[in-house]
Amino acid sequence: PLITLYQCLREAEKGGYGVGAFNVNNMEQIQGIMQAARQTRSPVILQASRGALKYTNLTYLKHLLQAALEENPDIPVVFHLDHGDSLETVKTAISLGFSSVMIDGSHLEFEQNVALTRSVVEYAHERGVSVEAELGTLGGIEEDVAGKVKLTDPVQAEEFVRRTGCDALAVAIGTSHGAYKFKAEPKLALDLVPEIYRRVRVPLVMHGSSSVPQELVEEVNRYGGRMAGSRGVPIESIQQAIKLGVRKINVDTDIRLAVTAAVRKVFVESPEKFDPREYLGPAREAIARVVASRMEAFGAAGHA
Ligand code: G3H
Ligand code: 13P
Ligand code: NA
Ligand code: ZN
Numbered sequence: 199p200l201i202t203l204y205q206c207l208r209e210a211e212k213g214g215y216g217v218g219a220f221n222v223n224n225m226e227q228i229q230g231i232m233q234a235a236r237q238t239r240s241p242v243i244l245q246a247s248r249g250a251l252k253y254t255n256l257t258y259l260k261h262l263l264q265a266a267l268e269e270n271p272d273i274p275v276v277f278h279l280d281h282g283d284s285l286e287t288v289k290t291a292i293s294l295g296f297s298s299v300m301i302d303g304s305h306l307e308f309e310q311n312v313a314l315t316r317s318v319v320e321y322a323h324e325r326g327v328s329v330e331a332e333l334g335t336l337g338g339i340e341e342d343v344a345g346k347v348k349l350t351d352p353v354q355a356e357e358f359v360r361r362t363g364c365d366a367l368a369v370a371i372g373t374s375h376g377a378y379k380f381k382a383e384p385k386l387a388l389d390l391v392p393e394i395y396r397r398v399r400v401p402l403v404m405h406g407s408s409s410v411p412q413e414l415v416e417e418v419n420r421y422g423g424r425m426a427g428s429r430g431v432p433i434e435s436i437q438q439a440i441k442l443g444v445r446k447i448n449v450d451t452d453i454r455l456a457v458t459a460a461v462r463k464v465f466v467e468s469p470e471k472f473d474p475r476e477y478l479g480p481a482r483e484a485i486a487r488v489v490a491s492r493m494e495a496f497g498a499a500g501h502a
Contacts, residue, residue, distance in 0.1 A: 199267070199271065200267055201276055201297065202298055202326065202327065203298035203329075203330060203365060204298075204365045205274075205328075206243065209241065209274075211445060214440075214497065216439075216447050217243055217276075218240075218447050218492045218496055218498065219280070219403075221246070221247060222245065222246055224254070225262055226457075227482075227485060228244065228263070230453075230481075230483070232266050232269065232273070234485075234487075234489035234490035234493055235273045235275075235489075235502065236273060239273075240493040240500070240501060241273065241501055242276070244263060244278065245279070245280040246259055246279060246291075250280075251287075251290065256290070256294060260295060264295070276328075278300065278330070279299040279300055281302045282299050282318070283302060285317055292325055297326075297328065298327060299318065299327060299330070300330040301315050301330075302331075303315055304332040304335055304368075304370070305335070311331075311358070315358075315362040316363070319363045319364055328366070329362075329365050330365065330366040330368060331358070332368035333354060333355050333369070333370070334349055334351070334369060334370030335348045336370050336374045337370070338374060338380055338381065339372040339385045339387060347372075349387050349390060350367075352390065352393040353397070355369070355397060359400055366401045366446060367398055367401075367402055369403065371387040372387050375405065375451070377410050377429075377451050378427060378428055379410070379429050384430075384431060388438055391439055391444060392442045401446065402439075403447075403448065404431075404436070404444045404446070404447050406431070407447045408451035409436070410429060410451060411455070417459035421465070422462055423458065423462055430452070433495050436495070449489075456487070460477070460481040461477045461481050464476060465477065
């Protein structure tokens with residue numbers, strides 16, 4: 199059934215596990231993720247960015263998500279807006295049937311972030327929709343020294359959550375989006391997590407949580423790709439974060455890598471093939487594999 203983020207993460211808190219939030223843009227991604235949820239019996243968050251709303255032209259996304267729900271009546275699913283930028287975008291997502299939205303005012307001054315988030319919370323809660331907000335800016339800890347990156351301040355976070363009434367808080371602890379998260383060894387400020395959680399008492403969200411498995415990167419490169427120096431968040435760090443209060447783990451890049459590796463492999467190994475099903479099918483299988491392994495690692499498996 200469709201559930202809210204609030205419901206989903208409350209169960210996760212009770213069970214002490216994390217729920218993967220996977221980005222979707224097309225049918226194969228949605229199907230691959232739902233296949234993994236079925237196989238592992240996991241609750242799941244399907245999230246769409248503004249880019250995804252645009253790419254799918256809204257109507258397709260709406261009906262693809264409905265299909266996922268209809269085909270999987272036993273799996274608890276959240277439809278979530280990822281990185282919403284305005285009340286306008288939030289309204290669009292809610293009109294499509296989303297049960298949760300993120301409003302990302304993390305680039306704004308504190309007071310402006312509070313005001314924007316508060317306005318979204320009022321609108322969403324009136325409609326039974328959950329809200330994730332963000333405080334701090336994503337980026338590597340080394341960049342923090344240069345003042346470009348602001349890790350989440352626990353004291354500010356407490357005031358932010360109290361004043362906005364958001365249901366979940368995305369924190370900046372040294373992760374970043376994409377396949378190149380760290381220059382050298384992965385470094386995260388995991389010590390911030392228990393301190394933030396103790397003060398805010400709402401489930402925490404980790405963006406930029408792809409692990410960028412080297413075997414997928416190697417596969418991409420083996421079949422003609424060119425990715426050098428990519429690095430992700432080690433699974434053990436995510437598991438540590440889950441123990442400390444992180445409940446929603448955002449993963450997009452790992453799915454992109456799985457798709458690209460699978461498609462490139464078919465193109466190189468079977469250059470005579472030209473039926474899209476012959477490469478999008480394997481891509482869908484590859485998505486299911488990486489997502490299922492994340493669901494197991496985050497402890498969500500068996501909780502649907
Ligand atoms: O946070 C970004 C997500 O990976 C979505 O990416 O904006 O390119 O769809 P996108
Ligand atoms: P990754 O780029 O690490 O997959 O992060 C995705 C994300 O945070 C989406 O909001
Ligand atoms: Na999000
Ligand atoms: Zn993100």
